[in-house]
Amino acid sequence: MSTSIDYEQALLNPAAVFKTPESVLTEDRLSKAQKIEILRRWEYDASEDAVAEEEGMQAEHPLMLRRVLLALEELTGSRGAAHAAPTKQNG
Numbered sequence: 001m002s003t004s005i006d007y008e009q010a011l012l013n014p015a016a017v018f019k020t021p022e023s024v025l026t027e028d029r030l031s032k033a034q035k036i037e038i039l040r041r042w043e044y045d046a047s048e049d050a051v052a053e054e055e056g057m058q059a060e061h062p063l064m065l066r067r068v069l070l071a072l073e074e075l076t077g078s079r080g081a082a083h084a085a086p087t088k089q090n091g
Contacts, residue, residue, distance in 0.1 A: 005029050007038075014042040021064070021071040036075055043068045 005027060010017040018024050021042055024035050046065035073079055 007034060010038045011041055014038050014045070021068045025071055025074060032075060036072065039068055039072045039075065043072065 006017060007030070014021075014024070018027075018038070021039060024030070024038050024042075027035065030038070043065065046068050049064065
């Protein structure tokens with residue numbers, strides 16, 4: 001990773017900037033709020049992948065949603081993200 005974080009790129013495509021959700025947690029150049037926002041965007045992407053997999057498409061990273069939710073839980077101290085709304089996309 002370079003010496004600076006492209007926060008805007010991380011919001012658009014977290015996986016392009018960070019190798020894992022856990023690496024977001026250890027990034028000292030981001031505020032807690034920025035980390036949460038990046039992980040929430042990653043959560044949405046991973047939810048979309050999970051829906052596609054459920055519909056028979058091959059998932060690129062099958063356990064990514066769980067990893068993202070665990071990272072969010074570690075940051076927020078809340079299990080709320082893991083028990084979100086009843087729709088497939090958590091919306």
